[in-house]
Amino acid sequence: MIKKTFKRGVHPHIPGGGKKATRDLPIEDYVSDSVVIHMAMNIGAPATPCVKKGDPVKIGQVIGTPNGFMSVPVHASVSGEVTAVEDIPYLGTGNVKAVFIKNDFLNTWEDHRPLGDVEQVDPSLIIPAIRDAGITGMGGASFPTHVKLTFPEGSSCDTILVNGAECETHLTADHRLMIEESRRIVNGLRAVMRAVNVPKAIIGIEDNKPEAISAMQEAVSDREGISVQPLKTKYPQGGEKQLIQALTGRQVPAGKLPIDCHVVVLNVGTCAAIADAVTEGKPLVSRLTTVTGCVNTPKNLRVPIGTRVEDMIGACDGFSEEPGKIFFGGAMTGIAIPNISTPTAKSTNGIVALNEKDARSLDETACIRCGRCVAACPIGLNPYKIKVAADASDFETAEKLHVMDCMLCGSCAYVCPARRWLTPSFRFAKDKITAERKAKAAKAAAEKGGANQ
Numbered sequence: 001m002i003k004k005t006f007k008r009g010v011h012p013h014i015p016g017g018g019k020k021a022t023r024d025l026p027i028e029d030y031v032s033d034s035v036v037i038h039m040a041m042n043i044g045a046p047a048t049p050c051v052k053k054g055d056p057v058k059i060g061q062v063i064g065t066p067n068g069f070m071s072v073p074v075h076a077s078v079s080g081e082v083t084a085v086e087d088i089p090y091l092g093t094g095n096v097k098a099v100f101i102k103n104d105f106l107n108t109w110e111d112h113r114p115l116g117d118v119e120q121v122d123p124s125l126i127i128p129a130i131r132d133a134g135i136t137g138m139g140g141a142s143f144p145t146h147v148k149l150t151f152p153e154g155s156s157c158d159t160i161l162v163n164g165a166e167c168e169t170h171l172t173a174d175h176r177l178m179i180e181e182s183r184r185i186v187n188g189l190r191a192v193m194r195a196v197n198v199p200k201a202i203i204g205i206e207d208n209k210p211e212a213i214s215a216m217q218e219a220v221s222d223r224e225g226i227s228v229q230p231l232k233t234k235y236p237q238g239g240e241k242q243l244i245q246a247l248t249g250r251q252v253p254a255g256k257l258p259i260d261c262h263v264v265v266l267n268v269g270t271c272a273a274i275a276d277a278v279t280e281g282k283p284l285v286s287r288l289t290t291v292t293g294c295v296n297t298p299k300n301l302r303v304p305i306g307t308r309v310e311d312m313i314g315a316c317d318g319f320s321e322e323p324g325k326i327f328f329g330g331a332m333t334g335i336a337i338p339n340i341s342t343p344t345a346k347s348t349n350g351i352v353a354l355n356e357k358d359a360r361s362l363d364e365t366a367c368i369r370c371g372r373c374v375a376a377c378p379i380g381l382n383p384y385k386i387k388v389a390a391d392a393s394d395f396e397t398a399e400k401l402h403v404m405d406c407m408l409c410g411s412c413a414y415v416c417p418a419r420r421w422l423t424p425s426f427r428f429a430k431d432k433i434t435a436e437r438k439a440k441a442a443k444a445a446a447e448k449g450g451a452n453q
Ligand code: SF4
Pocket: 376, 377, 378, 379, 380, 381, 382, 383, 405, 406, 407, 408, 409, 410, 411, 412, 413, 422, 423, 426
């Protein structure tokens, strides 16, 4: 079969061993004695806690209510007792409210009502069920899925694309999910196809995962409208725009969304969560995460959302060496965590611990203006110029250089001989510009309100 791909991209050589450590390891379940579930699990407004210290909770019980359309409920991931509701610092986003739960290990579930078979259920019930289940993009982006599936007026979708590329270094959670739970993924995908009345779907998988390709081909063989497309192994093949280009030949213009090219992209994990919401009536309370790098026993763990990193490292028999850096996500797009008490979230697809030597190999030096970052950028940006602007807090220039189109894929940082910390600067600039835009919009709305009084 022809293997499709996109233009440019890189082939990363990986510090700390890459995917080999966990790609053949079956999914294992792990449950810790307490969890910390924060309320900012999605892009958009955080949820508001609706439980207090001392309350008993069941698995799947709503503990955070959504605030508006761009928000989702947050559910308890273990049964037990709420021990605190307080602010915690979370990954550079400032303080967020979090609910601490002590696990009673009784595994008591809140009542849940399945909608039924994905091929029989009333399609109009599916998107509300996805929202009520608190489902957000599980590939790392955390975009509320019900919002993605509610197309803007005048838009249309002709194909659902499913991202099984898992091109990030080190991560194998999606790979194992496709091998072990392929029918769950297909059930969720069929539910989406029926919900939005789109008859065609393509699942894209990199060709370094032949077992996953076979498992998914088998799972779709008796289902309507779904095909599996092998993709060349290249980074960032799983980037939304790169996947769309590879699978459909369409290019998403700068500043536009996939729906402007008549497609929607979902991650395989998101599809599996949708299947649970429809066929079992269960909300999103657990997460499959690869734990690897300098740990004694790397694993693909399924854990309750809110499990702390230190507990997961313990489940992997501890560190094998002193860690120099620990990331959520892979080495290309991962975010360094400040300490091992940090709890996981719905978007945590990997925990990668690099030893001090590998971590030092990431320390930055001065730019030598070689231009390699420009050649590597899959969307044609000028990373070194954006970095200069972002580091000088010159966000106007960064915006003119299209930093908001940057998908933080890390290809530029990977090829940079000076190991410049490009993506953290871009993430910072994007956050600042987004905050400024929101403040301007709020001010304009307030002024308009005042003028109308
Ligand atoms: S500038 Fe952004 S989109 Fe381009 S390679 Fe760097 S991180 Fe990726």
